Amino acid sequence: MKIRILRQTEPDGDAYWESFDYDGTREISVAALLDHLNYNDDIINDDGVKTTRIGWDRSCMQGMCGACAMVINEVPSLACDTFLNKLKGNTLTIRPLRKFPVIHDLIVDRSVIQENLKSTDVYIGEYNPKENEDHRHQYEVAKCLKCGLCMEVCPNYRGGESFYGAMFANDCYLVYARNRKKSADMKSTYADHFGRTCSKSLSCMDVCPMNIPMIASMAKLNR
Ligand code: SF4
Numbered sequence: 001m002k003i004r005i006l007r008q009t010e011p012d013g014d015a016y017w018e019s020f021d022y023d024g025t026r027e028i029s030v031a032a033l034l035d036h037l038n039y040n041d042d043i044i045n046d047d048g049v050k051t052t053r054i055g056w057d058r059s060c061m062q063g064m065c066g067a068c069a070m071v072i073n074e075v076p077s078l079a080c081d082t083f084l085n086k087l088k089g090n091t092l093t094i095r096p097l098r099k100f101p102v103i104h105d106l107i108v109d110r111s112v113i114q115e116n117l118k119s120t121d122v123y124i125g126e127y128n129p130k131e132n133e134d135h136r137h138q139y140e141v142a143k144c145l146k147c148g149l150c151m152e153v154c155p156n157y158r159g160g161e162s163f164y165g166a167m168f169a170n171d172c173y174l175v176y177a178r179n180r181k182k183s184a185d186m187k188s189t190y191a192d193h194f195g196r197t198c199s200k201s202l203s204c205m206d207v208c209p210m211n212i213p214m215i216a217s218m219a220k221l222n223r
Helices: 030-038 111-119 135-141 149-153 166-178 180-185 187-195 203-207 214-222
Strands: 002-007 016-021 069-072 075-078 091-095 102-104
Touching (some): 135 214, 166 214
16 A cells, blocks of 8 residues: 655645555554554655654544544544545545644644634633533534544635634534523624634534534524
8 A cells, every 4th residue: 555645844844745655454543554654763665765754643542632633535534533444545645634834744733723712712611501401412512622624624714713613613502501691792702703604514514523513503503
């Protein structure tokens, strides 16, 4: 199997493709494959040239942290949750998320996600739940990893603070369900940063690794 990885050693450096040969089992995840490629002291590309370790983010390796978000065969995915035996073809293409600045190889700077959430103060604060609110949906929404995959495919997110993304609707819904007073104060923030900007392509739902039903958050808030 040929592994093609889009690499970039410095944040301002040029990106370039580097390929590796892999003939091991396909019963492993892309994250395990990256570990495998990085394992030896001497990492050799498919031209037989010694190269540097591939930079990538990881933490839990079980689909619970969102750190290993990247674009795999042109689909934004979690590397730990994407298995080689489920992919078609004999070439695997891996590139960093395109909507976030590259720090090193597959590592990107997603701090804009936290900065946007901080600037809008979308935190629950005083816990004051409405008894009849949809607890099942609160549970689904709270699974968000802040991985950024939904922003990668969102046609309204062009980088930076252009649009706060599907996760913002989810977090606004949690505030609505658990702190009604604060939710009332946030109404115009939600309208400005989500309600009037989202074009409802719902591509976010196609890639969300937690299968969060974003459309239900939007419908509940709009109602
Ligand atoms: S909504 Fe889904 S895709 Fe978006 S950040 Fe949360 S877990 Fe990731």
